[in-house]
Amino acid sequence: MPASKITIKANNHRIYQTPKAKKIELLNKIIDENSAEDILVVCANDPQELKAQLSNQLIKVVEDRELVQDKELVCDFLISYDMPIEAIVYEERVGRAKEKAVMLLDEAEQIVLYKIEMLLGRAIKQEKIEGFEYPQKAKSDSDKPVRKKLTKEEIQAIAKKRFEKSTQEKPTFDTEKSERDDSRKPRKEFKKEGKKDDRWAKKRPAPKTTGKKITIKARKVKED
Numbered sequence: 001m002p003a004s005k006i007t008i009k010a011n012n013h014r015i016y017q018t019p020k021a022k023k024i025e026l027l028n029k030i031i032d033e034n035s036a037e038d039i040l041v042v043c044a045n046d047p048q049e050l051k052a053q054l055s056n057q058l059i060k061v062v063e064d065r066e067l068v069q070d071k072e073l074v075c076d077f078l079i080s081y082d083m084p085i086e087a088i089v090y091e092e093r094v095g096r097a098k099e100k101a102v103m104l105l106d107e108a109e110q111i112v113l114y115k116i117e118m119l120l121g122r123a124i125k126q127e128k129i130e131g132f133e134y135p136q137k138a139k140s141d142s143d144k145p146v147r148k149k150l151t152k153e154e155i156q157a158i159a160k161k162r163f164e165k166s167t168q169e170k171p172t173f174d175t176e177k178s179e180r181d182d183s184r185k186p187r188k189e190f191k192k193e194g195k196k197d198d199r200w201a202k203k204r205p206a207p208k209t210t211g212k213k214i215t216i217k218a219r220k221v222k223e224d
Contacts (some may be wrong), residue, residue, distance in 0.1 A: 005095055006120075010098035015113075018132040020106040023081065026132050027104060028055045040075035042067055042093050046085050057172060063090050067096065075099060087115040094120075107134045200211050 009224045018026045031039060031054065041061045043050050051061040060075075064084050067073060078097035081104055084090045103124070105113065117123050150158070 005093070008094065008100055010095050010122060011125070013124055014102045015096065015105050015126040016099075016102055017126055017128050017134055018104050018106065019134060020108070021103050022107070024053045024131050027079065027081060029129075030102070031059055034077055037099075038076040039079065040073070040077070040096070041079045041081055043081040044080070050081060058137045064093070068092055077101070080104065082151070083112060087119045090116050091119055117213065217223050 008078070016026060016030075039059055041047075041050070041059055042064065043053075043061065044064055047061040047063045047066075047070065049082075051057070051059070055110070062070075062073070068089070074096045076097070076099045078093060078101040080090065080101070081092055083103075083105075084093065105126070115125070
């Protein structure tokens with residue numbers, strides 16, 4: 001039966017989380033609380049074994065093969081005691097409910113639930129009933145990561161390795177390339193210390209010479 005043929009509302013389709021050991025107890029509790037309704041219990045295994053454990057023997061219990069064969073079998077309230085072998089069989093189960101449907105789900109069965117939800121195209125709301133919750137795993141000190149204690153020799157070996165790594169030879173540079181690259185750069189001329197750069201100073205005229213002009217004549221040498 002296609003998911004589009006499921007008539008119950010999404011809010012009336014639930015999963016009750018419960019450990020496998022408490023499924024029978026929860027099943028009887030649900031039946032007692034809804035005794036006035038037309039209830040059908042469906043399971044994947046022997047239905048007679050399951051029915052023998054019910055407090056209300058008037059409740060009809062069937063397995064998946066009987067449900068699939070009997071097309072007229074419907075109910076107001078359908079209870080899935082366990083997971084079906086195939087996801088499409090669960091779709092058949094829910095399609096027989098006219099008002100609401102629930103599934104009793106053990107924690108180990110959660111791993112295959114996604115196949116059913118993928119087929120239905122929606123997630124099934126899960127609820128916890130007080131007294132039927134999954135057992136809580138107590139955290140112990142063994143769950144915490146234990147830091148390994150190093151020996152003196154191991155600490156020395158680690159320290160030596162770190163020292164050798166930090167003192168590795170640094171990479172050498174290509175000096176020839178560096179000098180060649182520097183030669184292309186314009187050289188900056190530096191001024192000598194104590195000497196002012198007066199290239200932009202206003203040029204002064206040369207000082208005028210004063211006084212008389214003196215001329216010196218060379219004497220002729222006398223001949224004997």
